[in-house]
Amino acid sequence: xxxxxxxxxxxxxxxxxxVEAHLAECMACRQWHxxxxxxxxxxPLLPVPPSPRKLQLQEExxxxxxxxxxxxxxxxxxxxxxxxxxxxxxxxxxAAAGVLIACGxxxxxxxxxPGKKTEPVVKNASESDKTxxxxxxxxxxxxxxxxSPRERVETLAKLAKNLEGESxxxxxxxxxxxxxxxxxxxxxxxxxxxxxxxRKLPAAQRRxxxxxxxxxxxLAKTEAEQMAQKAPPExxxxxxxxxxxxxxxxxxxxxxxxxxP
Amino acid sequence: xxALRANKGKMAKAxxxxxxxxxxxxxxxxxxxxxxxxxxxxxEQVLIESAQQGEREAFAGLVTHYWDRLYRWxxxxxxxxxxxxxxxxxxxxxxxxxxxxxxxxxxxxxxxxRIAHNALANQRRGSRKVREPFPDQVPSVxxxxxxxxxxxxxxxxxxxAVGRLPSDFRGAFLLRVEEQLSFREIAEVLNxxxxxxxxxxxxxxQKLMEVxxxxxxxxx
Numbered sequence: 001x002x003x004x005x006x007x008x009x010x011x012x013x014x015x016x017x018x019v020e021a022h023l024a025e026c027m028a029c030r031q032w033h034x035x036x037x038x039x040x041x042x043x044p045l046l047p048v049p050p051s052p053r054k055l056q057l058q059e060e061x062x063x064x065x066x067x068x069x070x071x072x073x074x075x076x077x078x079x080x081x082x083x084x085x086x087x088x089x090x091x092x093x094x095a096a097a098g099v100l101i102a103c104g105x106x107x108x109x110x111x112x113x114p115g116k117k118t119e120p121v122v123k124n125a126s127e128s129d130k131t132x133x134x135x136x137x138x139x140x141x142x143x144x145x146x147x148s149p150r151e152r153v154e155t156l157a158k159l160a161k162n163l164e165g166e167s168x169x170x171x172x173x174x175x176x177x178x179x180x181x182x183x184x185x186x187x188x189x190x191x192x193x194x195x196x197x198x199r200k201l202p203a204a205q206r207r208x209x210x211x212x213x214x215x216x217x218x219l220a221k222t223e224a225e226q227m228a229q230k231a232p233p234e235x236x237x238x239x240x241x242x243x244x245x246x247x248x249x250x251x252x253x254x255x256x257x258x259x260x261p
Numbered sequence: 262x263x264a265l266r267a268n269k270g271k272m273a274k275a276x277x278x279x280x281x282x283x284x285x286x287x288x289x290x291x292x293x294x295x296x297x298x299x300x301x302x303x304x305e306q307v308l309i310e311s312a313q314q315g316e317r318e319a320f321a322g323l324v325t326h327y328w329d330r331l332y333r334w335x336x337x338x339x340x341x342x343x344x345x346x347x348x349x350x351x352x353x354x355x356x357x358x359x360x361x362x363x364x365x366x367x368x369x370x371x372x373x374x375r376i377a378h379n380a381l382a383n384q385r386r387g388s389r390k391v392r393e394p395f396p397d398q399v400p401s402v403x404x405x406x407x408x409x410x411x412x413x414x415x416x417x418x419x420x421x422a423v424g425r426l427p428s429d430f431r432g433a434f435l436l437r438v439e440e441q442l443s444f445r446e447i448a449e450v451l452n453x454x455x456x457x458x459x460x461x462x463x464x465x466x467q468k469l470m471e472v473x474x475x476x477x478x479x480x481x
Contacts, residue, residue: 011463011466011467011470012459012463013437013444013459013462032470034478035470035473035474035477035478036466036470038477038478039419039466039469039470039473039477040438042416042419043419043423043435043438043439044438044439045416046337046416046419046420046423047420048332048333048336048337048342049336049342051328051329051332051336051342051345051346051349053346053349053350054324054325054328054329054332054349057321057324057328057350057353058321058324058325061317061318061320061321061324062317062318062321191325192305192322192325192326195325196308196322196325196326199318199321199322200318
């Protein structure tokens with residue numbers, strides 16, 4: 001394989017063993033590939049102006065008068081709603097379990113703080129000994145089994161806590177990219193999971209369920225800000241991301257509580 | 262989940278190719294990413310199902326999930342903040358009205374982006390003036406740790422280079438790189454063949470490499 005063929009395959013997203021072999025021995029192509037990765041990793045960071053109308057639409061949908069007429073509900077599918085839901089979530093859980101079990105051998109210390117021994121994922125280990133993936137699997141299963149909004153919110157809060165804790169544990173040993181991956185997951189869990197599910201909480205339960213979560217988010221924010229100051233410069237961004245997500249989550253949950261009669 | 266999986270798979274592949282020496286780490290992150298992705302995807306499916314049953318809050322949840330992504334894509338295609346916002350809103354309202362026809366379990370993201378693409382195509386057909394040419398003023402690149410990886414100049418250059426790609430290539434490229442869609446999904450969104458989707462992404466990358474090479478860090 002020559003350089004031109006190698007680069008073409010990389011541009012086509014068709015890198016295979018031959019491309020890897022070529023890259024291993026060709027510095028020019030490695031440099032070229034690194035540039036391609038630089039470009040692609042920065043595309044999601046290209047600036048765009050803010051879009052304030054998102055909140056407006058959400059407000060209209062949730063609280064506003066029904067200026068946006070809701071379409072006629074879809075006729076029930078062949079699977080009843082609950083069955084469908086359980087199937088969807090259960091399948092997710094099983095898929096995750098399958099992946100985890102199949103790849104259990106790979107679950108090492110990489111996602112645990114240094115010095116910890118790896119434990120097989122699906123094993124009765126104490127809370128502190130479990131890998132992050134193991135904890136996530138349990139939470140995933142718990143979500144699959146939970147029908148109540150309260151249980152889902154609390155489980156998502158635990159998921160967020162695990163991700164945030166793991167990021168701090170890994171601050172000194174993981175690369176910035178890995179930390180950023182965890183930070184993005186944390187943001188997703190808080191913004192797309194926790195805050196959204198919290199809206200489903202019955203008004204009577206909101207304060208009781210959300211109070212401790214607000215405390216958790218504030219603590220996560222403070223700790224992430226401290227980590228961002230202490231961490232090497234290239235690892236500061238993930239902690240800033242976590243701090244921002246915690247702050248936003250906190251604000252949105254507080255707003256939700258204020259709206260609760 | 263598709264997007265998450267594709268993203269993670271790609272990251273893992275990239276690390277592997279670049280000689281990152283920790284396959285275990287790759288696998289662990291794939292697992293973590295996949296598991297969280299599944300959790301969120303399951304949640305998204307619940308939101309879709311609930312929205313189809315008439316729950317407005319559930320649809321608001323989908324707006325939360327997809328607004329920024331759709332807006333970024335449309336902004337990059339139109340270079341016009343207000344037009345992009347109009348199109349995003351229009352797309353959500355169309356999706357809202359057509360929710361009953363959405364088949365649960367299929368790819369909601371591709372469905373939504375296709376609605377947006379159709380809205381953009383309609384807008385372009387109806388508008389004499391195509392507002393796409395890249396503006397002289399680009400949104401400012403804030404100072405931050407990002408610049409430790411890519412210089413401010415390089416990032417501005419990349420903003421311009423992406424903005425000057427032919428629109429068709431840009432749309433496909435951004436769906437691939439930002440949204441991590443598969444070529445089949447890109448084809449579905451843009452109503453083209455998978456081969457054409459591949460070609461557009463290929464040409465976009467090739468062009469960007471040509472333009473950006475002088476600005477990038479070549480040190481290994």
